[in-house]
Structure formats: structure tokens, C-alpha cells
Amino acid sequence: MQFLKKTLRWFGPNFGVSLKEIKELGVEGVVTACHQVPIGEIWTSEQIGILNKEIEDNGLEWSVVESVNIHKAIKYGLPERDLYIQNYIETLKNLAGHGIKVVCYNFMQLIDWTRTDLNYVLPTGAVSLLYNPLAIAAFDLFVLELENALEVYGEPRVKMARDFYDALDSHGREQLNNAILAGMPGSKDLIAINDFKATLEEVSKIDKTELRANLAYFLKSVIPEAEKLGLKMALHPDDPPFPVFGIPRIASTYEDLKFILDCAPSPSNGLTFCSGSLGAVASNDLLKMLRDFGQDIHFLHLRNVCRQADGSFYEAAHLDGSIPMAKVMLEVVREQIRRHKTAKGLVAIPIRPDHGHVLLEDKKRMADFYPGYSLVGRAKGMAELYGLEQGIREMLL
Structure with missing residues (x-):
């Protein structure tokens, strides 16, 4: 039976990590995106091809796109959303043309993730x-x-x-x-305060019901096309999984994830299982999510957090913290076994160590990294997760 496919996220040469370094760590694939393309515009086949060649020239594969970001017109349900949905579909066609099969995305508003x-x-x-x-x-x-x-x-x-x-x-x-x-992953630009305020005022007019409806509209438009292309769409949960600045969240709970999958039932409509995002609140039963939604998980982000009594949390080492990572990996391997036996679904699910501490020599180049994406800390996390996977496989197989 195949192992999980080890991948590492790469933001490009301006973020302190080279493809050569990633290759040396023994990973098989890269998780990246055409970060230079403005949100809503089509990623051309040429742009995708140039990036794909750079990755392949370093002995790696482009395993997962993270992310093809969704234009605000789609999230807000504006009249021009159909134009941006069509652009999104054209991007998917161009990605499929280069053999890329898994696309991670999210439906968060204003800010992609939040830390203080x-x-x-x-x-x-x-x-x-x-x-x-x-x-x-x-x-x-x-x-x-x-x-x-x-x-x-x-x-x-x-x-x-x-x-x-x-x-x-x-x-x-x-x-x-x-x-x-801090803005969007893949950019070092900060959101201007005035822009933040203006966008916050915009999104405050949209409640959870309306936002859910806008996501459903997007899924019903895009998933049939993704299925034709053989693509796996993997929606990333909200980070953190509760409202911030009053902005509604629609990918934070078991019920939210079930709604997403039920919107457009298809082998192409699936999830990115991010243990650190979902695990930031104790009420989320991660093991039940893995058992019930396992067949629809197309991408794994494994990260641990240490929850505090006052509602705060910090990112812990991958095998420490509030999330029972050994039990999480056990459910992941059980899902692999099910896929292997039934010949349904990708057994070598792409996995990446989601974030890593800044350690050792990396402290000298902290300014180069996107927050959470140091090299040594992620390498440590990947080694820990790979060892955990190996041990559980030996126990079960």
C-alpha cells in the first residue's frame, strides 16, 4: 500500500526556501500557486507551465495547488460573479492540462487566516x-x-x-x-488599515445564511466542471474556526463541512483536512470528522495547537498540544486501507506539515519566511509525522 505523499508548501524564491532545499528533505511534491496572478484573473497555461517546469527541473512534482483564490464578487454574490466563476473554471482547465489534480481553496472573507x-x-x-x-x-x-x-x-x-x-x-x-x-499567503504586502476597514464594512452586510448560499452557488457551478477534468477540489476550513471581527464563518464545524459536501455531491467535491484549524476549538471532534468524511478528504494539513482557557491558542510541535495527533494519523491510515481495499480514492493522499516553529539557524533569516513557513521547523514536523505514519502502518498492516 502506498504511503501518504509527502509535500511541502513553497511560495517562490523570495520567501527564504529554495526548491533545492525542499528536494533535499526527501519530499515528493510541492504545494504552490501562481501567486503573481491577481485574484479573479485566469492563470494561463503558459504561466502554469513555467512554474511547473521549474518544479520538475528540481526533481519534484507540483502535487497540489494552494490556492486558487476566489474573487470577492463570488463570495458577496455580486452580479459579476458569473464572470469570475468562468475565469475560475478556465484556470482549472489550464491546471488539468498540466496534469495537476488537487486544488485547495477557501471561502474565508477579508483575511485568509488570523494570528495576533x-x-x-x-x-x-x-x-x-x-x-x-x-x-x-x-x-x-x-x-x-x-x-x-x-x-x-x-x-x-x-x-x-x-x-x-x-x-x-x-x-x-x-x-x-x-x-x-499580514495579507494573503504568497505576499509580503500588508493590508492597509483603511482598506481593511472598508472591506470589513462590506462583509459585515453578509450574514452566514447568505454566505452559505454564495458558496453553494459557486460549488454547483464549479464542481461539475472539475469532475469532467478529473480534478479534486479540497476546501480548507476557516482559520480560526469561529467569527473574527464579526465576520461569519461557514467552514468551521462538522455541520458546516457536511453542508459543503451535500451542496454538490461528487468525487470532486472534497475537503482539505486541517487539524490545526479545526482543532483550535475543543468542540470539534476531529476523529469523527475523519471517520465520517474520510472518503472526501483530498489533502491533509497536519498541525497541532495548544488551547488555553481564555480562548487563545498557540501552534505547538506537531506531536504535542491539544490535538491527539497519533489518533488523527490512525484514522488517516485506516482511510488509506479502505481506499486500497476498495480501489476507490487516492491512497497516496498529499500531506504537508502545516507550519513549523522557527528553530536553530532559521532564526537568522526569520524575515525571509512567510509566517509559519520556516524550513527547519517544517522539516522537523514532516519527520515526526512520517515516523508516526510508519509506526501506525506497522501496527495495522
Whole structure:
């Protein structure tokens, strides 16, 4: 039986990691995208081909696209959404033409992911990422200057946020802003505060029901075309899996994932199982999700988090933290066995160690990396996950 396909995300040569280094780690595939193409525009066959050749020239394959981002007209249900859906389909056709079979994407609004500290130092000295809801409240109240603060947060929470913000020096405030405004993966540009405010005002007009309907419209348009092309669409859950700045979430719970799969039943309509995203709240039963949705999981992001009593969490080592990673891997291998026996589904599911701590020599080049995407920390995570997979296979097979 095939092993999971080991992959590593690569943002291109300007983010501190080379394809040569990735190859040396023993991975088989690269997870990347045409990051230079504006959201909503078609990725041409030529653009895809140039990137694909660069990857193949380094002895690797382009295993997964992450991500073909979705234009806001689709998310907001604007009149021009059909144009952008057609552009999306043309991009899928061009990707399929180069033999790329798995596409990861998400339906998050405004910000692709959210952390409040990109330089959280662990007791070991390793550098990690932290989410602190009090920092979000402080940013909302004293940077965005929320007008109905008392109504939204209540007086005790506002006071706590004020104390938190007052305790930050100018550097701390700058770091908080930079963490939240980090923008899209594959870009080092920060979102401007005024743009953030304007977009937040836009998205605040869309409730969860409407956002779900817009996702369903997208899926019903795109999934039949993806199926014709032999592509696997793998929706990534919300990160974190609860509303931030009042923005509704629609890919955060068991019920959300079931809704997504039921919208457009197809072998092409599936999920990216991100343990770190879904596992940021204790109420998500990751093992049940793996058992019930296993056949629809096309891509694995395995990452651990350590949840705190105040609702904050930090990214732990891959085998530590609040998520029972050994049990997660056990369910993954059981799904592989099922696929192998039934000859249904890809046995060599692409997997990547999702994020990694900044360790050792990587600390000297932290500024080069996209947050969470150091080299040594991810290599450590990949080795741990591969060893876990090996041990569980020996136990079961």
C-alpha cells in the first residue's frame, strides 16, 4: 500500500526556501500557486507551465495547488460573479492540462487566516504563532475604533482590552497590526488599515445564511466542471474556526463541512483536512470528522495547537498540544486501507506539515519566511509525522 505523499508548501524564491532545499528533505511534491496572478484573473497555461517546469527541473512534482483564490464578487454574490466563476473554471482547465489534480481553496472573507503574535517564544526558545482573542478585541476597539464597542464586547471585556493595549509599547502595537494585516499567503504586502476597514464594512452586510448560499452557488457551478477534468477540489476550513471581527464563518464545524459536501455531491467535491484549524476549538471532534468524511478528504494539513482557557491558542510541535495527533494519523491510515481495499480514492493522499516553529539557524533569516513557513521547523514536523505514519502502518498492516 502506498504511503501518504509527502509535500511541502513553497511560495517562490523570495520567501527564504529554495526548491533545492525542499528536494533535499526527501519530499515528493510541492504545494504552490501562481501567486503573481491577481485574484479573479485566469492563470494561463503558459504561466502554469513555467512554474511547473521549474518544479520538475528540481526533481519534484507540483502535487497540489494552494490556492486558487476566489474573487470577492463570488463570495458577496455580486452580479459579476458569473464572470469570475468562468475565469475560475478556465484556470482549472489550464491546471488539468498540466496534469495537476488537487486544488485547495477557501471561502474565508477579508483575511485568509488570523494570528495576533507572529513571534511567540516558547519555553524551548522556538518561535511560534499565537492567537489571542483579547488582542483581537484591542485591535477592533483601538485601531479600527469600533463605534458600538460596549454593545459588542461589554464593559468588562472593553476594560480588559484597554489594559492589554495600554501595556503594549509602540513596537508591540506595530507587531500586533502587522500580524493581523499580514495579507494573503504568497505576499509580503500588508493590508492597509483603511482598506481593511472598508472591506470589513462590506462583509459585515453578509450574514452566514447568505454566505452559505454564495458558496453553494459557486460549488454547483464549479464542481461539475472539475469532475469532467478529473480534478479534486479540497476546501480548507476557516482559520480560526469561529467569527473574527464579526465576520461569519461557514467552514468551521462538522455541520458546516457536511453542508459543503451535500451542496454538490461528487468525487470532486472534497475537503482539505486541517487539524490545526479545526482543532483550535475543543468542540470539534476531529476523529469523527475523519471517520465520517474520510472518503472526501483530498489533502491533509497536519498541525497541532495548544488551547488555553481564555480562548487563545498557540501552534505547538506537531506531536504535542491539544490535538491527539497519533489518533488523527490512525484514522488517516485506516482511510488509506479502505481506499486500497476498495480501489476507490487516492491512497497516496498529499500531506504537508502545516507550519513549523522557527528553530536553530532559521532564526537568522526569520524575515525571509512567510509566517509559519520556516524550513527547519517544517522539516522537523514532516519527520515526526512520517515516523508516526510508519509506526501506525506497522501496527495495522
